[in-house]
Amino acid sequence: MPSSSTSATRGGMVVLIGQVGKLGTQLVGLVILARLLTPEDFGLLAMVTVVLAIADLFRDFGMSAAALQARELSQQQASNLFWVNAALGLSAALAVAASAPLLVVIFGESRLYWITPACAFPLLANSLQLPVQVQLSRKFRFAALVVTDVTAQIVALALAVGSAIAGWGYWALVVQLVAAAVTLLLTRFLVAHWIPSWPRRGHHSSALVKAGGHIGGAQALGYIATNVDNLMIGSIWGAGALGNYSNAFKLQSMPIGGLMAPLTNVVIPSLNRARNAGKDTFDRMLTLQVVVGLAVAWLYAFGAATASEVIYVALGKGWEPAAPIFMIICLGSSIHGLSYVNYWVYLHTGETRGLLNSNFATKPISAAMVVAAAFISVEAVAWAYNLGLAFTWVFATWYLGRKTGWKMAPFFVSGVQVLVVGWASFAVTSWCLALIGPMSVGMTLAIGVAVTTLSLGIFVLVLPDLRRRVCSVRSVRTGRISE
Incomplete structure (x- = not known):
């Protein structure tokens, strides 16, 4: 087997x-x-x-x-x-x-x-x-x-x-x-x-x-x-x-809904099999958070930096008002990757009651922020949505440690590093595109991919914890994760 x-x-x-x-x-x-x-x-x-x-x-x-x-x-x-x-x-x-x-x-x-x-x-x-x-x-x-x-x-x-x-x-x-x-x-x-x-x-x-x-x-x-x-x-x-x-x-949520949710069908059975075989799953989950989080952070850093071009290619003319909304939502969506890892930990450890309690504590506050922002503007709703995501992830990470006994400080530290790397890559990519000046849509997207990839890679290399986790993916495959 x-x-x-x-x-x-x-x-x-x-x-x-x-x-x-x-x-x-x-x-x-x-x-x-x-x-x-x-x-x-x-x-x-x-x-x-x-x-x-x-x-x-x-x-x-x-x-x-x-x-x-x-x-x-x-x-x-x-x-x-x-x-x-x-x-x-x-x-x-x-x-x-x-x-x-x-x-x-x-x-x-x-x-x-x-x-x-x-x-x-x-x-x-x-x-x-x-x-x-x-x-x-x-x-x-x-x-x-x-x-x-x-x-x-x-x-x-x-x-x-x-x-x-x-x-x-x-x-x-x-x-x-x-x-x-x-x-x-x-x-x-x-x-x-x-x-x-x-x-x-x-x-x-x-x-x-x-x-x-x-x-x-x-x-x-x-x-x-x-x-x-x-x-x-x-x-x-x-x-x-x-x-x-x-x-x-919808355009922003396609990668999350299309990739993260189906991965649950892979991650949970695989973690359960590893646990039944007597293997430690804590370090596996921490590595998974970094790898998944960085992939999501790269995607949304690129999306936010090239929002106008992405909307034009995806939706065509007449959808220009959607571009600033898309950019704002992308800036907060890096948190989705981290939140999904928390969700997997709740399922894997059987702490379904803790998952419910965590959402009881956070989701009404997130919804209230969105309701208040709706009376200001549509863009304000997008910012309020991002604040709700951040608040939920911070609370859920802390509460997960209380319910499971896992030491969640490493998850929080690596998660913050992933978010900072993603946002810094967005800033660098936006600055470079603005510095170069007007280009064709295709050229803007191509340069956006290159700069986002290069900048995120450099940031990962200068952060030892992230670099080690990314390099340990091969160990995950062979089951030789260092403790």
Whole structure:
């Protein structure tokens, strides 16, 4: 049997390659649809996303994460969780459909009467496929996960582009949402060859449901804090402003949602296998934080420094107001990589209650900052969102040490170093681009990549802790991490 380190490396590479394909498909879709549709079309769907984002949590409520982190998962336990997911997904879909009149009142958009119920169906489809995703992850069948994911995106994009060309307007975005969910459900059941049993009491399922409730509650608080910006901007500044903000946010969040979330399906099973083999996982997680954090920091330093060019290439003319929003959000998004590592530690150590408590302490404050900023400007909302991310990461890192007994000071120190390196690389890249002067979009992006890469590499070399962690990646693969 391959070692946990080898399995993690191979699984991580499969997920990385596949997610690059998925992100490429999503980016191509955004580029094409942004030229076929208007900011108002995207803004209408973003208004529905306010309730979809919350309902999307309740259709699973942490059950898949609880099943993923469990040391053992029997057929009956997996089946019981499948039926729990089915009930939650159906309830979430019905709740979203019923919220249409409320959304019409809040946003003053009668078109939401029909858009909202149509967007509710994917909640049920996604809730049914999640237990299958867990089965594939626990069996280390990452290639199957990637192929089904990319296939769903390609099918959905083709149907959405066809609908947009046919003149369906915002309905093209609804078609994309529904097609992706249905295709993912069908293909994953086909490749998994897994059929759930009928539900039965017992089988120690209550502990999994309890852990899932903790994770789901924490995720719900996080989603509310994350999506209150759409609610406030849409109700105060209108569909056009929300369309600019939501597409800037969508473009920024693609790497996080497309890479970090799927990596959870690799990291948690691999860490559990290493722990079951009696290996230390503390140092592995610390190295993972540095490597993941630096990759995310590089990406967003480049994005922030070339915001106008990225928006122009991705969205085209007419989306210029999205550029400053994109730059601001990118500056705070380096924190996402660090926060995901904290999330993995919570799952790996089984401290799901601690995850819930941490979000209870931080997310309401983050949401309050966004609400207050919305009365100032859309850009102020983006800055408030960044402050919320920083506050949440600092508190969660401290609280994680209290709940797990891990010494989190090294995580905090290396995390701060990663953030400083990322922001310094942004400053250097912005200064160099301004010094050189006006260039073509392609030349600006090319120089931006080169300067960001060079400056970040130099900063890592002069910081011994970061340099050592990056150089130890080979040791992670062979399991020879120095204590």
